[in-house]
Amino acid sequence: MAVSIQSEKAPPEEKNGKTRERRNRNDSVIDEAIAVMSEKGYAATSIQEIADRVGVLKGSLYHYFSSKEELLFRIIEKSHQDTSRISAEVGALDLPPLEHLLEHIRRTSEWFLRNRERAHIYFTEVRNLSGERHAEAIQWGRMFETDVSALVTAGQENGTIRDDLDQRLVTRYIIGTMNNLRSWPSRPGSKKQFGNDQIVDAAVTLIADSIRAGSD
Amino acid sequence: MAVSIQSEKAPPEEKNGKTRERRNRNDSVIDEAIAVMSEKGYAATSIQEIADRVGVLKGSLYHYFSSKEELLFRIIEKSHQDTSRISAEVGALDLPPLEHLLEHIRRTSEWFLRNRERAHIYFTEVRNLSGERHAEAIQWGRMFETDVSALVTAGQENGTIRDDLDQRLVTRYIIGTMNNLRSWPSRPGSKKQFGNDQIVDAAVTLIADSIRAGSD
Amino acid sequence: MAVSIQSEKAPPEEKNGKTRERRNRNDSVIDEAIAVMSEKGYAATSIQEIADRVGVLKGSLYHYFSSKEELLFRIIEKSHQDTSRISAEVGALDLPPLEHLLEHIRRTSEWFLRNRERAHIYFTEVRNLSGERHAEAIQWGRMFETDVSALVTAGQENGTIRDDLDQRLVTRYIIGTMNNLRSWPSRPGSKKQFGNDQIVDAAVTLIADSIRAGSD
Amino acid sequence: MAVSIQSEKAPPEEKNGKTRERRNRNDSVIDEAIAVMSEKGYAATSIQEIADRVGVLKGSLYHYFSSKEELLFRIIEKSHQDTSRISAEVGALDLPPLEHLLEHIRRTSEWFLRNRERAHIYFTEVRNLSGERHAEAIQWGRMFETDVSALVTAGQENGTIRDDLDQRLVTRYIIGTMNNLRSWPSRPGSKKQFGNDQIVDAAVTLIADSIRAGSD
DNA sequence: GATGAATGAGAATTCATTCAT
DNA sequence: GATGAATGAATTCTCATTCAT
Numbered sequence: 001m002a003v004s005i006q007s008e009k010a011p012p013e014e015k016n017g018k019t020r021e022r023r024n025r026n027d028s029v030i031d032e033a034i035a036v037m038s039e040k041g042y043a044a045t046s047i048q049e050i051a052d053r054v055g056v057l058k059g060s061l062y063h064y065f066s067s068k069e070e071l072l073f074r075i076i077e078k079s080h081q082d083t084s085r086i087s088a089e090v091g092a093l094d095l096p097p098l099e100h101l102l103e104h105i106r107r108t109s110e111w112f113l114r115n116r117e118r119a120h121i122y123f124t125e126v127r128n129l130s131g132e133r134h135a136e137a138i139q140w141g142r143m144f145e146t147d148v149s150a151l152v153t154a155g156q157e158n159g160t161i162r163d164d165l166d167q168r169l170v171t172r173y174i175i176g177t178m179n180n181l182r183s184w185p186s187r188p189g190s191k192k193q194f195g196n197d198q199i200v201d202a203a204v205t206l207i208a209d210s211i212r213a214g215s216d
Numbered sequence: 217m218a219v220s221i222q223s224e225k226a227p228p229e230e231k232n233g234k235t236r237e238r239r240n241r242n243d244s245v246i247d248e249a250i251a252v253m254s255e256k257g258y259a260a261t262s263i264q265e266i267a268d269r270v271g272v273l274k275g276s277l278y279h280y281f282s283s284k285e286e287l288l289f290r291i292i293e294k295s296h297q298d299t300s301r302i303s304a305e306v307g308a309l310d311l312p313p314l315e316h317l318l319e320h321i322r323r324t325s326e327w328f329l330r331n332r333e334r335a336h337i338y339f340t341e342v343r344n345l346s347g348e349r350h351a352e353a354i355q356w357g358r359m360f361e362t363d364v365s366a367l368v369t370a371g372q373e374n375g376t377i378r379d380d381l382d383q384r385l386v387t388r389y390i391i392g393t394m395n396n397l398r399s400w401p402s403r404p405g406s407k408k409q410f411g412n413d414q415i416v417d418a419a420v421t422l423i424a425d426s427i428r429a430g431s432d
Numbered sequence: 433m434a435v436s437i438q439s440e441k442a443p444p445e446e447k448n449g450k451t452r453e454r455r456n457r458n459d460s461v462i463d464e465a466i467a468v469m470s471e472k473g474y475a476a477t478s479i480q481e482i483a484d485r486v487g488v489l490k491g492s493l494y495h496y497f498s499s500k501e502e503l504l505f506r507i508i509e510k511s512h513q514d515t516s517r518i519s520a521e522v523g524a525l526d527l528p529p530l531e532h533l534l535e536h537i538r539r540t541s542e543w544f545l546r547n548r549e550r551a552h553i554y555f556t557e558v559r560n561l562s563g564e565r566h567a568e569a570i571q572w573g574r575m576f577e578t579d580v581s582a583l584v585t586a587g588q589e590n591g592t593i594r595d596d597l598d599q600r601l602v603t604r605y606i607i608g609t610m611n612n613l614r615s616w617p618s619r620p621g622s623k624k625q626f627g628n629d630q631i632v633d634a635a636v637t638l639i640a641d642s643i644r645a646g647s648d
Numbered sequence: 649m650a651v652s653i654q655s656e657k658a659p660p661e662e663k664n665g666k667t668r669e670r671r672n673r674n675d676s677v678i679d680e681a682i683a684v685m686s687e688k689g690y691a692a693t694s695i696q697e698i699a700d701r702v703g704v705l706k707g708s709l710y711h712y713f714s715s716k717e718e719l720l721f722r723i724i725e726k727s728h729q730d731t732s733r734i735s736a737e738v739g740a741l742d743l744p745p746l747e748h749l750l751e752h753i754r755r756t757s758e759w760f761l762r763n764r765e766r767a768h769i770y771f772t773e774v775r776n777l778s779g780e781r782h783a784e785a786i787q788w789g790r791m792f793e794t795d796v797s798a799l800v801t802a803g804q805e806n807g808t809i810r811d812d813l814d815q816r817l818v819t820r821y822i823i824g825t826m827n828n829l830r831s832w833p834s835r836p837g838s839k840k841q842f843g844n845d846q847i848v849d850a851a852v853t854l855i856a857d858s859i860r861a862g863s864d
Numbered sequence: 865g866a867t868g869a870a871t872g873a874g875a876a877t878t879c880a881t882t883c884a885t
Numbered sequence: 886g887a888t889g890a891a892t893g894a895a896t897t898c899t900c901a902t903t904c905a906t
Contacts (some may be wrong), residue, residue, distance in 0.1 A: 010324070010874095025865095034425060039239075039260055039343075040259075040343065041257060042871070043256075043259035043260040044259040044344065046899080046900065046901085047901060047902085048899090048901095049898075055870080056866075057867055058868090058900090058902090059867065059868065059870065059902080059903080060865070060867070060868095060871090060900085062901095062902070062903080063865060063866075067901080067902080067903065068900095068902090075401040078310060090264055101430075105878095124340070126259070127255075127256065128257075128260065131416075132893075142394060155904085158388070163267075165418050165421065165422070166400050166410070166414075168270065168410075168419070169401070169410065169414075169415065169418045170418075170422075171399045171403060172396070172399065172423050173393065173396075173400075173418070174391070176395075176396030176397075176400070177359070177392060177393060177396070178387065179394060180388070180389075180391075180392030180393070180396060181392075183386060183388065183392065184388040184389075184392070184872050185384050185385070185388065194382070194385065197384075199385065202381050202382070202386075202387070202389070205381065206381070206386075206389055206426040206427070207426070208424040209425060209426045210425045210426035211422070226887070241890085261901070262874080262875065262876085263875095263876060263877085264874085265873080266876080272891070272892090273891070273892060274876085274891065275877080275878075275879085275891085275893070275894085276890070276891050278876095278877070278878080279889075279890060279891075282877095283876080283877080283878090284875095286878065297873090334895090443745065457886095460810060464841070465728065471693075471775075473689060473691055473775070473776075474773065475688075475689055475691035475692040476691040476776065477883085478878080478879065478880085479879075479880060480879075480880095482880090488886095488888095489888055489889065490879090490880085490881090490889070490890065491881080491882075491883085491886070491887080491888065491890090492887050492888070492889095494880095494881070494882080495886060495887075500879095500880065500881090501847070510876080548697030556772070559687075559688065559689070560689075560692065570868080571901090576678075586807045597850050597853065597854070598807070598842070598850070600833050600840075600842075601832060601847065601850045602850075602854075604831065604833060605825065605828075605832075605854050606830070606852070608824070608827075608829075608831065608832070609821065609823075609825060609828070610823060611828060612820070612821075612824030612825070612827060612828060613824075615820065615824065616817060616820040616821075616824070617816050617817070623889075626814070626816075626817065630817075633783070633819065634813050634814070634817040634818075635821070637813065637817075637858075638821050638858040639858070641857060641858045642853075642854040642855070642857045642858035643854070643856070673869085690900080694895080694897085695896075695897065695898085696895085696896080696897095704869090704871090705870075705871060706896095706897085706898090707870085707871070707872075707873085707898080707899075707900085708869070708870050708871070709867060710897095710898070710899080711868075711870075714898095715898080715901065716896095716897065716898090811874070855871070
């Protein structure tokens with residue numbers, strides 16, 4: 001269901017049957033976990049249900065993770081890695097602040113839309129982690145926010161982003177909007193729904209028009 | 217249910233000052249439920265925990281609701297009623313579409329911020345309802361969306377709202393932004409945080425600037 | 433629902449309103465308890481359900497009995513008293529053994545049919561009593577059996593009842609048959625159903641034909 | 649359900665004699681459930697008690713059934729299957745109606761006596777089933793009754809069974825008598841008690857003598 | 865890797881009973 | 886007598902996790 005970002009890398013499937021099978025089942029466990037957890041929420045998701053979908057007995061799942069929480073952590077961790085990488089990639093383009101910010105929004109939003117279910121978990125289930133894992137995930141969230149925040153500040157400083165509104169409010173507005181993209185009307189029901197590109201374009205346009213300096 | 221005939225006699229309340237805990241536990245139950253559920257999520261919230269906070273045994277809570285799900289439903293129902301009323305009040309002002317929409321956003325957003333926890337539950341926990349209750353809550357969500365949607369369309373028709381973006385995307389953008397206000401940095405942590413008014417002002421400004429016709 | 437045998441005595445209702453109301457509610461509690469318990473069984477019957485039917489709050493029922501078990505005991509006790517009285521009345525007729533037995537069966541069966549629900553409880557719920565009450569009810573059951581047993585023995589001794597079958601088996605057969613009359617097809621569904629008289633007649637005929645000496 | 653592939657390899661059971669409790673707990677669970685339920689009644693039987701007797705924790709029982717009601721259903725279902733099979737076997741003997749009926753009574757009664765506890769549950773606990781399961785069990789009861797009913801009618805038509813009594817009353821009388829055999833005095837208390845054979849013989853004799861045509 | 869029986873803790877819910885008003 | 890809130894114990898059921906095979 002969820003399109004694994006794995007597929008963006010070179011497909012490593014040609015190795016041999018044994019490996020592929022293992023890989024596949026491992027992926028399958030994650031994929032099904034993502035599917036169920038994003039639908040029902042982490043707490044309401046039972047290991048049983050994931051096992052049913054994978055086609056394995058409950059006990060067998062523990063060959064693939066050591067605890068339900070660790071499974072959640074891995075899902076969130078992967079989201080962090082992917083979005084971090086995107087952030088770095090955009091950074092490497094060396095654009096001026098506003099353009100940098102908009103490109104960041106664009107690419108990150110694309111990832112969120114391509115990985116709607118995973119992103120949903122990333123945004124809503126961190127509170128179910130505990131201890132070290134919780135602290136780490138919180139830290140990741142802060143990093144994500146900091147990235148945006150720095151760009152907003154830079155834009156305000158060079159006069160391309162409005163500075164009548166506090167940087168923190170603008171940052172939250174941007175993140176919140178990206179966060180919500182997963183619930184914008186998307187293709188699956190087809191008909192008059194929208195593709196990910198259209199949604200991203202609309203979002204970037206709206207955000208740009210609202211934060212650009214001199215827009216009012 | 218059965219109305220006591222006692223109440224026809226002289227009220228016997230004057231006996232002594234020791235009012236024997238005649239607190240309205242009903243409100244207390246709802247309040248504590250909202251607090252815990254918004255923090256941990258519905259599924260991860262146990263009746264035990266609510267009971268502990270209220271200060272009664274968990275079995276006693278069943279005097280106030282018939283099931284955990286019904287408790288959730290009541291919380292959501294109240295949110296719907298409040299936001300519905302706000303919607304009606306704004307409608308009575310008879311403003312032109314864009315002004316109407318912005319005032320709607322402003323007042324609804326104020327409610328969301330004043331009732332952050334309840335609003336959070338309203339937006340995230342509907343999926344934990346089942347059957348009839350689920351259907352009804354979904355219906356309420358649609359009504360909420362329809363209200364905004366109609367105003368967007370009207371604004372596009374009278375030329376005050378940009379029409380280069382599909383009405384459904386604009387609607388989702390607006391709702392998503394309101395939906396996220398609860399995570400904007402608010403006073404509680406004080407210091408340099410923001411009051412509800414400031415947050416609402418910023419949100420309305422940002423939304424207005426992004427959807428107004430001719431803004432680009 | 434269950435026709436109280438009370439009505440066989442002179443109606444004491446004319447006393448005064450207060451007394452009548454109390455009497456009625458007391459009876460009503462017993463009647464509803466019988467109705468629910470015979471339908472669902474003692475263990476599956478909740479005090480709540482009886483209260484609902486009586487139209488009173490659960491807690492109020494404890495003005496009428498001191499515990500659920502005591503309520504059951506009273507129902508069973510009354511059954512015992514009624515059938516005991518019937519047994520005594522038949523005994524006073526001074527009939528020869530077989531005739532005595534058949535008349536005993538006839539009148540007791542009539543009572544069982546007129547008080548189907550109560551009789552059902554009497555036969556099936558004794559095990560839910562405990563301690564002293566259980567012992568007493570067991571004792572009543574033995575008395576009931578002894579009455580029949582003595583008549584069977586006497587009939588075998590004077591040659592009117594077959595003696596090729598052990599007295600204890602014949603006794604159990606008779607009691608078992610009476611015990612089951614409550615499930616014979618009775619009038620309520622009317623149409624081609626049977627009245628209590630017809631059922632009793634058939635039962636007495638069948639029993640008589642099977643236990644009479646020289647019938648084979 | 650899933651057959652382990654392990655079994656294709658050499659069976660590793662020869663390791664040591666300590667066969668590690670590979671008892672068929674499935675049967676044990678049913679047996680203990682029958683024992684407790686027949687003694688206390690379904691509603692008064694707790695899962696805890698069954699678990700204690702089986703020697704596992706109560707949660708573990710849910711490997712063997714999915715709900716207490718399903719457990720009851722399985723017990724009743726087995727009774728139905730057994731008695732149905734008996735009915736079919738007797739039918740295959742191709743006897744004239746009265747002989748057919750008596751043989752049916754004889755064999756079914758034997759089963760009831762050999763499976764007293766199960767039979768007791770079969771006869772008294774159907775009301776604790778709900779929905780689909782209840783409907784099915786009710787249907788089985790009707791089939792049982794129909795079998796007897798058809799034989800009575802046939803016997804009346806060929807003149808071997810008395811027809812001065814309505815077929816439905818005779819049918820109920822027969823079923824009621826079989827139903828009650830479980831409380832006839834049996835061996836367990838030994839001494840002067842009776843074996844199942846003697847009880848069946850007596851019952852068949854009594855029934856035969858009461859329903860045969862021309863017996864009065 | 866996979867099985868499936870078992871665990872142990874905890875969940876929601878029910879319910880007979882009490883008692884101050 | 887009646888109320889209704891509260892109790893406390895028990896009940897059914899769920900679930901993450903373990904482990905010998």
